[in-house]
Amino acid sequence: MAVTTKQHAYLQAMGIEVFIPQGSSPVGAPMAAVPATPESLPDITTHTQIVAATRDLNWEQLQSQVSICTACELHTTRSQTVFGVGNPHAEILFIGEAPGAEEDRQGEPFVGRAGQLLNEMLRAIKLQRTDVYIANILKCRPPNNRDPKPEEALQCWPFLQQQIALIQPKIVVALGRIAAQRILHTDTPLARLRQQIHHHVQFNLPLIVTYHPAYLLRSPQDKRKAWEDLLFLQQSLRDITK
Numbered sequence: 693m694a695v696t697t698k699q700h701a702y703l704q705a706m707g708i709e710v711f712i713p714q715g716s717s718p719v720g721a722p723m724a725a726v727p728a729t730p731e732s733l734p735d736i737t738t739h740t741q742i743v744a745a746t747r748d749l750n751w752e753q754l755q756s757q758v759s760i761c762t763a764c765e766l767h768t769t770r771s772q773t774v775f776g777v778g779n780p781h782a783e784i785l786f787i788g789e790a791p792g793a794e795e796d797r798q799g800e801p802f803v804g805r806a807g808q809l810l811n812e813m814l815r816a817i818k819l820q821r822t823d824v825y826i827a828n829i830l831k832c833r834p835p836n837n838r839d840p841k842p843e844e845a846l847q848c849w850p851f852l853q854q855q856i857a858l859i860q861p862k863i864v865v866a867l868g869r870i871a872a873q874r875i876l877h878t879d880t881p882l883a884r885l886r887q888q889i890h891h892h893v894q895f896n897l898p899l900i901v902t903y904h905p906a907y908l909l910r911s912p913q914d915k916r917k918a919w920e921d922l923l924f925l926q927q928s929l930r931d932i933t934k
């Protein structure tokens with residue numbers, strides 16, 4: 693069965709090599725951007741180069757590499773990169789899809805009203821923002837809050853992977869449908885992904901799914917389900933660490 697451009701990008705982003713016949717390339721494959729990289733850091737413009745360049749980086753080096761990244765077109769419209777925030781040794785890693793306007797302004801993920809709701813959700817299970825780590829699949833804001841493109845997720849994926857390698861969390865929580873579907877490489881609706889532990893092969897970590905706080909602001913009737921998911925997270929973490 694032919695692999696579509698979109699599927700190919702997703703599979704590559706997950707580290708799964710796909711055979712592409714010689715002389716052909718998937719339509720819409722990412723274009724290498726012109727690097728603007730200081731001499732002290734490697735020039736990274738392709739997914740493979742980013743994988744190689746990030747593998748051994750420590751936290752500060754990784755953050756520096758992200759801050760100057762020009763590997764996808766989002767670098768042309770960002771105010772700044774949004775690396776992540778929280779405890780670099782957290783047991784729980786929350787992953788959203790991409791920064792929004794406020795995150796782009798402040799350089800921190802999950803700020804503004806959605807961020808406040810996430811803080812409240814954490815407090816509900818007796819956690820502070822500083823107890824967990826919060827990151828996004830993409831480190832730069834897609835313009836007009838559009839969904840991340842597969843090729844952007846592909847280029848940015850190694851940064852997230854290296855964050856996970858450095859944090860070594862016990863469990864990952866995907867926030868919202870897009871993050872969940874991208875990370876799990878599925879089209880299954882969020883409602884059917886919740887309340888179960890997925891084993892993420894590439895992360896080699898358990899992963900659970902819940903609603904994005906921005907969605908909960910628009911659909912407060914689902915806050916009860918989000919609460920159930922937080923309890924499920926608590927119980928899952930207890931089971932993993934006992």
Ligand code: SF4
Nearest residue numbers: 761764831832847848
């Ligand atoms: S979104 Fe990721 S891959 Fe694209 S420019 Fe920003 S840091 Fe680089």
